Every structure is written in structure tokens, then in C-alpha cells.
Amino acid sequence: MPHRSVGPLEMSRHRTTAAVLLVLLAAWVSSATAGAAVPRLVFPVVAKTTYTNDFGAPRWQGSHEGNDLMAAKRSPVVAVEAGRVVKWTSSRSAGCMLYLYGRSGTTYMYVHLNNDRTLRNDNDGGCRNRIAYAPRLRSGQQVAAGELIGYVGDSGDANGIAPHLHFELHPNGGRAVSPYRRLRDARRHLFQRPRSTVETLELRVRGTVVRTRGDLDPDRIRIRVTQVRLSNGWIAKPARTVMMTLPSEATLRRSTAPGTWTTATIADFSVGSRVQAWTPVMPNARSQARAAPGRLAIRDIVLRR
Ligand SMILES: [Zn+2]
Numbered sequence: 448m449p450h451r452s453v454g455p456l457e458m459s460r461h462r463t464t465a466a467v468l469l470v471l472l473a474a475w476v477s478s479a480t481a482g483a484a485v486p487r488l489v490f491p492v493v494a495k496t497t498y499t500n501d502f503g504a505p506r507w508q509g510s511h512e513g514n515d516l517m518a519a520k521r522s523p524v525v526a527v528e529a530g531r532v533v534k535w536t537s538s539r540s541a542g543c544m545l546y547l548y549g550r551s552g553t554t555y556m557y558v559h560l561n562n563d564r565t566l567r568n569d570n571d572g573g574c575r576n577r578i579a580y581a582p583r584l585r586s587g588q589q590v591a592a593g594e595l596i597g598y599v600g601d602s603g604d605a606n607g608i609a610p611h612l613h614f615e616l617h618p619n620g621g622r623a624v625s626p627y628r629r630l631r632d633a634r635r636h637l638f639q640r641p642r643s644t645v646e647t648l649e650l651r652v653r654g655t656v657v658r659t660r661g662d663l664d665p666d667r668i669r670i671r672v673t674q675v676r677l678s679n680g681w682i683a684k685p686a687r688t689v690m691m692t693l694p695s696e697a698t699l700r701r702s703t704a705p706g707t708w709t710t711a712t713i714a715d716f717s718v719g720s721r722v723q724a725w726t727p728v729m730p731n732a733r734s735q736a737r738a739a740p741g742r743l744a745i746r747d748i749v750l751r752r
Contacts, residue, residue, distance in 0.1 A: 484551045484552050484553060484618060484619060485549075485551055485553045485616065485618055485629060486528050486549075486551050486553075487629075487632060487633070487634065488527040488528060488629050488630070488632070488633040488634070489525055489526065489527050489528070489592050489593045489633060489634050489636055489737075490525075490527075490630065490633040490634060490635045490636065491516065491524055491525060491527050491555075491557065491612060491614055491630075491633075492516050492518045492522050492523070492524055492525075492599060492612055493522065493523040493524075493525060493635075493636055493637075493638060493639050493683050493684075493685050494518045494519055494522035494523065494599070494683070494684055494685065494686060495518065495519070495684065495686035496516045496517065496518045496522075496686070497516075497517045497518075498514050498515060498516045498517060498627075498630065499514075500514065500625060500627035501514055501515055502514055502623075502624075502625035502626070502627060503625070508540065512615050512623040513556065513558070513613050513614050513615035513616070513623060513626060514613075514614055514625070514626050514627055514630060515611045515612070515613055515614075516599075516611055516612040516613075516614055516630075517609055517610075517611045518599045518610065518611065518612065519599065519610065519684075520561060520563070520566060520598075520599060520600060520601070520610040521561055521566070521598045521599060521600070522598065522599040522610075522684075523595050523598065523638075523639035523681075523683060524557060524560065524595070524596055524597040524598055524599060524612055524639075525592075525593050525594060525595055525596060525636065525639050525640070526547055526590045526591065526592055526593065526594045526596050527547065527549070527555055527592070527633070528547075528549040528550060528551060528553070528555075528592050529549070529550050529589070529590065529591050529592045530547050530548045530549040530550050530589070530590065531547070531548045531587060531588065531589050531590070532545050532546065532547050532548075532584065532586065532587075532588055532590055532596055533545070533546040533548070533586050533587060534574070534580060534584075534586040536574035536579075538603065539603065539604070540603050540604045541556075541558045541559065541602075541603045541613075542558070542559050542560065542562060542574070542600070542601075542602025542603025542604070542605065542606070543559070543560040543561070543562050543573075543574035543578075543579035543580070543597075543600065543602045543603070544556060544557055544558045544559070544560060544603075545557040545560065545580070545596060545597055547590070547596070548620075552618075552619050552620065553616060553617065553618050553619065553620070554616075554617040554620045555614065555615065555616055555617070556613075556614070556615035556617070557596070557597060557612060557613075557614060558603065558612070558613035558614070558615070559599075559600055559601060559602050559603050559605040559610075559611060559612065559613050560574070560579040560580065560597045560598060560599070560600050560602060560612075561578055561579050561597070561598040561599060561600025561601075561602065561610070562574060562578060562579055562600055562601075562602035563578070563600060563601075564578065568601065568606070568607055570602075570606065574602070578598070579597055579598065579600065579602065580596065580597045580598075581594075581595040581596050581597060581642075583642070584596060584597075590642070591640060591642075591643055591733065592733055593636050593639070593640045593733055593736045593737070594639070594640045594641070594642060594643075595639035595640065595641065595642075595681070599611065599612050614626055614630070616629065634737055635685065635686075635687050636685065636736040636737055636738070637650075637672065637675060637683070637685050637687065637689055637736060637737070637738035637743075638650065638675045638677060638681070638683040638685065638736055639681065639683060639736075640731060640733070640736045641677070641679055641681070641731055643731070645679065645731050646730065646731055647728050647729065647730060647731060648677055648678050648679070648728070648729055648730075648731050648735070649677075649678040649725065649726055649727070649728050649729070650675055650676070650677060650678070650725070650726045650729075650743070651675070651676040651723065651724070651725050652670060652672055652674075652675055652689065652691070652723070652724045652725075652726070653672070653673050653674045653675075653676075653721075653722070653723050653724075654670040654671045654672040654673045654674070654688075654689075654721075654722065655670065655671050655673070655719055655720065655721055655722070656668060656669070656670060656671075656716050656717065656718055656719060656720040656722055657669040657670065657671050657688055657718065658718065659713055659716050659717075659718075661713040661714065665692045665693050665694045665695065665744075666692070666693040666713050667690055667691065667692055667693065667740075667741060668690070668691055668693060668713070668716060668722075668724075668745070668748070669688050669689070669690045669691075670688060670689055670690075670691065670722060670724065671688050672684075672685055672686075672687060672688065672689055689738050689743060690740035690741055691724060691726075691741075691743045691744065691745050692741050692743070692744045692745065693713065693744075693745050693748070694744055694745070697744070697745045697746060697747065697748065698746070698747040698748070699711040699712060699713065699715070699716075699748055699750075700747070700748070700749045700750065701715055701749070701750040702749055702750060702751055702752050703752070704752075708749065711750055715750055716748075716750060720750055720751075721750075721751040722748055722749065722750055722751060723748070723749045723751055724745045724747070724748040724749075725745070725746050725747045725748075726743055726744060726745065726746060727744055727746045729743070729744075
């Protein structure tokens with residue numbers, strides 16, 4: 448093949464193509480790393496929550512920068528990943544809000560936290576701990592994934608509208624992107640975690656039996672949860688099921704009259720039975736709050752009348 452000379456014009460076209468490819472490659476690499484930097488989230492609300500992908504929807508201030516998670520007022524709001532929280536109370540439109548600077552470099556915004564003292568729309572509570580924010584939460588504090596940071600409300604320009612959490616996700620602290628897919632993939636915890644100074648917990652789980660397995664070792668029972676009560680008095684209504692184990696030392700009882708019980712066996716627990724179960728003392732750990740199948744044990748379970 449004869450050597451073909453490359454003219455200056457053609458050379459520069461090649462260089463331009465190479466430069467464009469490099470820019471595209473760099474953009475692709477940075478978007479891929481930005482995507483990879485956001486970890487699998489803990490779902491930010493521990494309650495029955497409804498939401499759609501309303502990111503980008505037209506709003507009077509401009510396009511909607513997050514997703515609105517509709518939930519009952521005062522539902523627990525938790526950290527979606529470990530990081531540092533900063534309170535923000537001076538925005539008229541956001542009301543009581545929080546920034547969470549996640550360890551991954553992602554910034555999350557929690558907007559319209561509760562500002563009511565009672566369950567009515569009294570606007571009398573202010574952006575204070577136990578009203579908007581978790582008890583004893585300090586601005587600048589480090590929090591663990593799943594830790595209670597605040598409560599759902601209707602502060603700011605959500606006043607008088609259905610209580611919801613406006614949730615934003617900013618990869619690498621940059622522009623907001625839709626959190627929708629990450630919310631769909633998020634882990635729904637069974638309860639809001641107390642801060643790390645609380646080392647151990649016990650739970651009382653109330654609900655109805657979905658399924659029992661009396662042929663396993665240990666036996667298992669799946670409960671559709673209506674309420675979880677933590678030993679520190681906190682309540683959660685997590686809208687999920689939990690598969691708990693029944694170790695051989697667990698106490699199984701059946702309530703026959705107020706204050707009266709008889710011994711029960713797993714065969715007495717049928718689908719739809721209303722039950723109340725207590726866990727043993729367990730560590731205040733993310734794995735316990737996540738409550739994967741078989742993770743939580745039952746110490747005592749009562750079949751309610
Ligand atoms: Zn919103």
C-alpha cells in the first residue's frame with residue numbers, strides 16, 4: 448500500500464474528533480462516578496408513605512427539585528446515610544429543614560418538617576427539637592444511617608397542605624437530581640434508630656400474622672406490623688412485614704381474658720391472628736433497624752383476643 452499523506456485539514460479533523468471523544472469519555476466517567484457515589488439509601492420516612500416522581504414538575508417557584516413524600520404528620524424522618532446534619536430554620540418557603548451531608552459526598556435536603564405543637568395545624572411549635580427535629584439533635588452533629596433526625600410536617604409553604612417531606616438529592620453536593628429511583632430502591636427500616644449513645648434496645652411489635660413456619664429450626668413467624676414500640680418510648684408505624692425467629696426458649700402465650708394467659712404453640716398462631724411480640728435486649732445497630740428476614744428474635748409472643 449502506498450503511503451497516503453494526511454493533509455493539515457484532515458489532521459485537524461482527527462484531532463477534533465479525538466478531543467470530542469475525550470470530553471465525552473471524561474463526562475461519562477464523571478457521571479458514572481457521581482452515580483456510584485450515592486449509596487443505597489435508607490428510606491427517609493418510617494411510615495406509610497405515598498409519592499410519585501414529581502421531580503421537575505412545574506411549581507410557582509420554578510421546577511420541582513425533589514420528590515414529595517406524603518405521610519402522616521409527625522412520622523419519624525431518618526438519615527438516609529451516615530453523615531452530618533445542619534439545621535436550617537430561616538427559609539420562609541422551606542420552613543423547618545435539615546441538610547444531611549452524607550459521607551458519600553451526597554447532600555440531602557429534608558424540607559417542611561413539623562412545626563405544630565399539637566396534631567392540629569397550630570404553627571405553634573417552631574423549628575425546635577421534639578417538634579421539627581429529633582430530641583437533643585444539634586446542628587453539625589454526626590448521625591448514623593437510619594437515625595431519627597426529625598418529623599414529617601407542613602412548615603413553610605406547605606402550611607395547611609397535606610403533611611409531607613420534600614426530599615432532595617444532590618450528588619457530590621451539586622445540582623439536584625430526581626431521588627425517585629433511589630427511593631424505590633431504598634431499604635425501609637422497621638424503626639427509627641436512637642442516637643449512638645443508646646447502646647441497647649428492646650422492641651414490642653404489634654401486628655397480624657402473615658405466615659408461620661413451624662418446620663424450621665428455629666421456627667419463624669412473619670408479622671404485618673401495625674406498631675413498633677421501642678424501650679425508650681418511641682413509636683413507629685413502619686408499613687411493612689417482619690420475619691422473626693422463635694428460638695426454643697421463647698415464650699408463646701394465648702390471651703384468654705384480660706390479664707390471663709395460657710401456654711400456646713406455634714400451631715395456635717394462624718394467618719390473621721393478632722399478636723404482640725417482644726424481642727430480647729439487642730444492640731442499637733443498623734442491622735436490627737433493617738430487620739432482614741430472621742434477624743430479629745422473639746423473647747415472648749402473645750396471641751391477642
Ligand atoms: Zn416538594
